[in-house]
Amino acid sequence: MNGNTENVFYLDEICFTGDITSAKEAPVLMRSYDTENVYLKQTCFSYDNAVAAMAFLSEGKQKEAKKIVDAFVYAVENDRSLFLMDNAKKRVRNAYAAGGIEAFPGWVGGARLPGWYNNEEKAWNEDRTQVGSNVGNTSFVALALLQYYNCYGGDRYLNTARDLMDWVIASCSDGRTGFTGGFDGWEEGNLPVVYPFTYRSIEHNIDAYAVFKALYEATGEKKYDEAAQSAKTFILSMYDEKKGCFLTGTGEDGVTPNRTVTVLDAQVWCALALGEEFQPYADAMKTVETMKNSQGGYGFCTDNKGGGTWCEGTAYTALLYRILGDNGKYEEAMNALSKVQLKNGMFPAATIDHLPTGMYLFDGSPWEYSTDPHIVGGAWMIMAANGYNPYVMKH
Numbered sequence: 001m002n003g004n005t006e007n008v009f010y011l012d013e014i015c016f017t018g019d020i021t022s023a024k025e026a027p028v029l030m031r032s033y034d035t036e037n038v039y040l041k042q043t044c045f046s047y048d049n050a051v052a053a054m055a056f057l058s059e060g061k062q063k064e065a066k067k068i069v070d071a072f073v074y075a076v077e078n079d080r081s082l083f084l085m086d087n088a089k090k091r092v093r094n095a096y097a098a099g100g101i102e103a104f105p106g107w108v109g110g111a112r113l114p115g116w117y118n119n120e121e122k123a124w125n126e127d128r129t130q131v132g133s134n135v136g137n138t139s140f141v142a143l144a145l146l147q148y149y150n151c152y153g154g155d156r157y158l159n160t161a162r163d164l165m166d167w168v169i170a171s172c173s174d175g176r177t178g179f180t181g182g183f184d185g186w187e188e189g190n191l192p193v194v195y196p197f198t199y200r201s202i203e204h205n206i207d208a209y210a211v212f213k214a215l216y217e218a219t220g221e222k223k224y225d226e227a228a229q230s231a232k233t234f235i236l237s238m239y240d241e242k243k244g245c246f247l248t249g250t251g252e253d254g255v256t257p258n259r260t261v262t263v264l265d266a267q268v269w270c271a272l273a274l275g276e277e278f279q280p281y282a283d284a285m286k287t288v289e290t291m292k293n294s295q296g297g298y299g300f301c302t303d304n305k306g307g308g309t310w311c312e313g314t315a316y317t318a319l320l321y322r323i324l325g326d327n328g329k330y331e332e333a334m335n336a337l338s339k340v341q342l343k344n345g346m347f348p349a350a351t352i353d354h355l356p357t358g359m360y361l362f363d364g365s366p367w368e369y370s371t372d373p374h375i376v377g378g379a380w381m382i383m384a385a386n387g388y389n390p391y392v393m394k395h
Contacts, residue, residue, distance in 0.1 A: 027071035027111075031098035034346065035372040039127060043114040044098045046072070046137045048376045050144040051390070055379035057147055058388035069148045072141050073160050075101060080110025081188040088188070089170060090163040092141045095130035126186075128195065129362065134182035135172050138164050139207030143390055146214050150393045158218060165211055169227055174198075176254060178205045178234025179227075184362060195362070199258075201249040202238045205231040206269045210391040217393065235270060236281075244283035246270050248359075261358030262302045264291050264313045268320050273391040288317060296336035297351070300369065301358040308352030309336060310369060311377030319384035330384070337381055347377035 029044040030052060049068050056065035075096060081088040097112035104112070115126040142161040149157040172179040181197030181204060212228035215221070238247045238257065246266040247257050267284040274281075291298045297309025298317050318333035340351050349355075350369035359367045383390060 026100045026102050027074040028067060028100050029071050029075075029096050029098065030068075030375055032095075032376070033349070033372045033374050035370075037370075037372065038116050040372075042098045042116070043095050043130060045095045045130075046092055047094075047140045048374070048379070050137075050140040051376050051379040051383075053144040054147050054388070054390045055382040057144075057151060058383050058386040062152060065144075065148055066152075069145055069157060071096075071101060072145065073156055075111040076160050076163060078103065078109060078111050080108070080113070083109040084188040089167050090160075091133045091167045091171075092138050092164055093130070094132055094134060094137045095127075128184040128186070128193075131186060132182065132184035132195075133167070134197070135168055135179050135204035136201065136207050138168060138182070139204065139211045142211045143207070143214075146211065146218070146393065147390065149218075150214075161211065162215060162219070165208070165215060165224070165227070168208060169223065174254065176200075176234075177230045177237070179208055179231060180254060198252050198254050199250050200234060200254055202235055202246055202266050203248070203269060205234050205249075206266075206273045206391075209235060210273045214393050232274075235274075238266070239281050239284075243287070245287040246281070246284055262287060263358065264288065264298055264300055264310070264317065268313070268317050269391070271320050272316070272323070272389055275392065295339070295351075296332040297340075298333070300355060303356055303358050306352045306355065308350050308355045309340060310350050310355055311337060311340065311347040312349070312374070312380055315377055315380030315384050319380065319387070319389065322384060322387050323389060334381070334384065337377070342373060344373070345378070346373035346375070347381070348372065349374035349377065 029049045032043055032045045032048040033040045035041050053065045053068035072092065076090050076092055079091065082090070093113060095114050097114050101111045103109050113126060114130050115124055118125050142164045145157040145161040168179055172182055174180055178200045181199055181201055183197060184195040185193045187194050209228050209231035212224045212231060216224040216228060238249065240247055245262050247259060248261060248263055248266055249258055250256055251258050267288045270281065270284065271278045290302055291304065293299060293304065293307045293309060295309055297314040299308060300310045300313060314333050314337055318330050321330040321333065337347065341347055348371040350371060353370050355369040357367045357369070361367050
């Protein structure tokens with residue numbers, strides 16, 4: 001069929017009328033998991049897609065990366081809160097519906113959000129975390145936008161990154177150093193239901209620090225430098241000299257350090273984001289090694305009794321070792337990943353079901369990883385193979 005010709009076809013009593021070419025060019029995000037889990041099967045997490053975009057950039061695949069960052073620009077510019085609220089701030093959601101995210105014809109507007117139809121309740125359900133916005137996911141999307149802008153230009157990518165981080169400054173500051181977590185829930189509508197986070201996450205602040213630093217370099221605006229320094233001050237305050245590791249953040253009071261679990265990303269992402277400034281905290285790499293299992297992979301946290309491999313974390317740890325010039329540990333981690341790669345090329349989220357994170361979801365259930373295939377492990381492995389640090393803008 002000619003892409004410039006309007007096409008009409010029928011499926012039973014359903015009629016489609018439209019331009020096939022425009023359908024192919026619609027904003028699309030990738031499904032995060034290959035799973036039958038109803039809560040995840042139609043969900044594309046923003047963090048996962050941001051990492052995938054940067055993996056494409058590391059390969060020089062502009063076309064593929066552009067599809068993702070363009071979808072994020074569309075999502076931010078067409079969030080349903082902008083249609084339903086006065087004075088709504090532009091933000092990115094933690095997740096979107098898999099595939100095309102354009103609003104359905106005839107709807108008021110808004111990028112499509114993930115959810116499922118509950119047959120018993122005869123109602124559409126949404127997960128409060130997926131439709132919320134947190135600082136870490138927001139920052140990773142902004143990183144992808146800025147990395148694309150840094151490579152190929154385009155003011156709309158820079159401006160969207162600014163909008164997102166302006167949301168962080170406006171919505172996640174409480175007068176202390178660093179930034180709070182964001183919120184779950186629904187701020188839009190006649191009866192808003194919002195669950196604000198008062199804790200401070202080191203992971204969120206690592207991500208925000210890298211973006212604010214890049215925004216200051218790109219714009220020269222003082223507010224971004226001040227925000228970067230605030231995030232960095234909080235990050236460094238989370239270093240526990242006695243344990244030789246970075247803590248996960250604070251409790252709900254935003255002040256008291258959370259010492260209940262020691263996690264991989266707090267160590268590795270600090271090193272990736274801080275660069276040479278990480279040197280005084282190099283003992284954290286000893287903590288990283290305590291999370292390595294007998295297969296050469298890494299778990300999410302020190303409490304990994306099942307000994308499973310967390311593919312995402314193993315891949316970004318491999319990246320760090322490559323950047324540090326430790327080829328032996330880089331190759332060991334990459335080999336561990338190669339051994340668990342699936343026939344379709346994907347990687348399981350974890351090599352065992354119920355791989356622990358040491359953390360809990362809002363309903364009190366443990367946050368765990370399953371063996372379902374997950375796109376982000378492969379994306380980080382590609383960046384590791386290319387020595388591409390997503391936290392640093394190339395000059």
